Amino acid sequence: MSYLIKPAGYKAVLNLCQTELGIKQIKSFFQQNLSSELRLRRVTAPLFVLKGLGINDDLNGTERAVTFPIKDLNDANAEIVHSLAKWKRLTLADYQVEEGYGIYTDMNAIRSDEELGNLHSLYVDQWDWERVMRAEDRNVAFLKEIVRRIYAAMVRTEYMVYEMFPRIKPILPQQIAFIHAEELLQRYPDSTPKEREDAIAKEYGAVFIIGIGCKLSNGEKHDGRAPDYDDWSTMGENGLPGLNGDLLVWDEILGRSLELSSMGIRVDREALLHQLRLSGAEERASLFFHQRLLNNELPLSIGGGIGQSRLCMFYLRKGHIGEIQASIWPDDMRQEALEAGMPLI
Incomplete structure (x- = not known):
């Protein structure tokens, strides 16, 4: 079901030509900057993978992948990727990337089950990145160090936008805050996860919520996360589980939090088996990706995705992701958005 936020008094700061120039520069x-901060090199990514290998990202486990038959493979089914969370780890192994270095790529996906709105589109574009790490760095301190490096690149980019378009004043704080999803629950026990995100993002301007996918003290998850890439069950700080999280900023245009990145330390052999059991998905252990991990053929890694259109939307102060990217929208949303000053590409 689609849902449109209409910012009161919204007027785009940039025209269409300026917007396109801004997108290119951003x-x-x-x-x-991301490549320099994390020591990543660019690789070419697939748009689709074979079904049944366990390589595609299962997201929350309910989203349907777009599939099609391949004539020259006896009509074997391929899936349009949801993201490249697991493919990247296979690539680290195949490219024999050294410890402390990694890869990034332009990921283009189709998520046909998205609920369309200001922030959600059928078309997803993001920088997917993955970096080889040491066993002794599988802890929250290392996770925070990587988050700070990514955030530093975001702050520098916002200033570059300000130099291009002086009307767009920088609003990101110089430092990003951290909070565990359980601590966030205790702070706002009567709020929904989304309301908690809005409250903490508005308070800090930029925040990283740790522990996405694990059950909290109320018996619920802050948000869903597949069991076979991020490690959300290993104990981290203060006896709280989770070596992953989401990076949020406060969006003044929409008056709500905006998730720009989802990332984390990836599962090792023990965490994979544990999380498959917790999720009732033990049958996945026999799939190609999972077998390579269980046989210790894949490096330990940390990785994530950073939304390209969302990042541009935030920097250029846009009210709808459709002002940044071309996609398909319901006719009524397109008309309402136009009347609200948000013409969709």
Whole structure:
């Protein structure tokens, strides 16, 4: 079901030509900074993978992948990727990437089950990245260090946008805050996860919520996460589980939090088996990706995705992701958005 937020008094700061120029500069500048901060090299990514290998991202486990038969493979089914969370780890192994270095790529996906709105589109574009790490760095302190490096690239990019378009004043704080999903629950016990995210993002401006996918003290998860890439069950700080999280900023245009990145330390052999049991998905252990991990053929890694259109939307102060990317929208949403000053591409 689609849902449209209509910002009161919204007027785009940039026209269409300026917007396109801004998108180009942001994408070029940010990926160079991300590559330098994390020591990543660019690789080419697939748009689709074979079904049944366990390589595609299962997201929350309910989203349907877009599939099609391949004539020359006896109509074997391929799936359009949801993201490249597991493919990247296979690539680290195949490219024999050294410890402390990694890869990034332009990921383009189709998520046909998305609930369309200001922040959600059928078309997903993000920088997917993955970096080889040491066993002794599988802890929250290392996770925070990587988050701070990514956030530093975001802050620099916002200033670059300000130099291009002085009307767009920087609003990101210089430092990002951290909070565990359980601590967030205790702070706002009567709020929904989304309301908690809005409250903490508005308070800090930029925040990283740790522990996405594990059950909290109320018996619920802050949000869903597949059991076979991020490690959300290993104990981290203060006896709280989770070596992953989401990076949020406060969006002044929409008056709500905006998730720009989802990332985490990836499962090792023990965490994979544990999380498959917790999720009732033990049958996945026999799939190609999972077998390679269980046979210790894949490096330990940390990785994530950073939304390209969302990042551009935030920097250029847009009210709808459809002002940044071309996609398909319901006719009524397109008309309502136009009347609200948000013409969709």
